[in-house]
């Protein structure tokens with residue numbers, strides 16, 4: 513990492529989130545520096561989206577604090593680009609891809625402070641960066657899932673955020689589209705030096721890209737490089753049940769031996785809930 517740019521973009525200190533008796537995560541410490549790519553993993557309901565909502569200033573913590581460039585997080589901070597969990601498909605909305613990207617400038621200094629020509633140039637550059645020029649004038653609903661997701665990446669990045677939050681951007685995409693979208697985000701963070709916090713059910717599509725992972729399970733969190741967190745010992749401790757981590761053909765497979773209380777409510781796969789969750793083959797909600 514370049515020396516002058518080492519001040520963290522995001523600092524999470526001692527963050528704890530409880531809903532009633534239930535602790536989603538406790539004592540979470542995490543720093544993201546410019547250009548760092550951090551993936552958030554964990555079973556369904558482990559609190560991944562809640563963590564992103566806390567960073568967005570939408571979810572108050574039970575304890576601890578979250579700072580963005582040293583400031584306490586607050587709603588609507590334009591230094592954050594947000595790629596929400598998407599609903600793909602044609603909802604009949606006639607909004608064109610480039611209009612959606614332009615919405616990423618709404619309320620932004622680039623959106624209000626610049627002449628139209630500069631705004632158009634910013635949108636064009638964002639579309640070009642994700643290779644979406646070809647379908648920029650088409651209604652978003654007619655695009656493929658991967659194309660839609662490229663447009664959403666452009667929308668999240670057009671305001672030049674210093675932190676990109678992505679909530680399961682690979683879900684519903686086939687393997688080649690997963691690769692395209694994750695590489696786009698990887699290229700963007702290298703080019704713009706934005707930090708990335710990226711939720712994914714499956715670590716494999718981002719294996720060669722992520723600097724560190726945050727693994728949430730059993731009310732606990734582990735933060736570290738993939739090779740330190742994805743071990744049978746660490747995941748068995750987090751899940752409080754024997755879990756086997758297998759590396760084969762450059763992929764990581766996590767096999768859970770038994771059901772776990774945290775997973776009972778919604779995995780839909782009573783035989784192998786952890787493997788199901790980690791590999792994201794059957795996303796819910």
Ligand SMILES: Nc1ncnc2c1ncn2[C@@H]1O[C@H](COP(=O)(O)OP(=O)(O)OP(=O)(O)O)[C@@H](O)[C@H]1O
Pocket residue numbers: 531536554555556557558559560561562563797
């Ligand atoms: N405001 C709230 N009040 C009470 N419970 C909540 C609230 N927000 C979230 N929860 C609960 O916290 C748990 C974690 O939710 P969250 O969406 O963060 O999990 P997740 O890890 O993103 O799950 P998934 O992988 O299923 O998307 C869920 O059981 C959810 O119902």
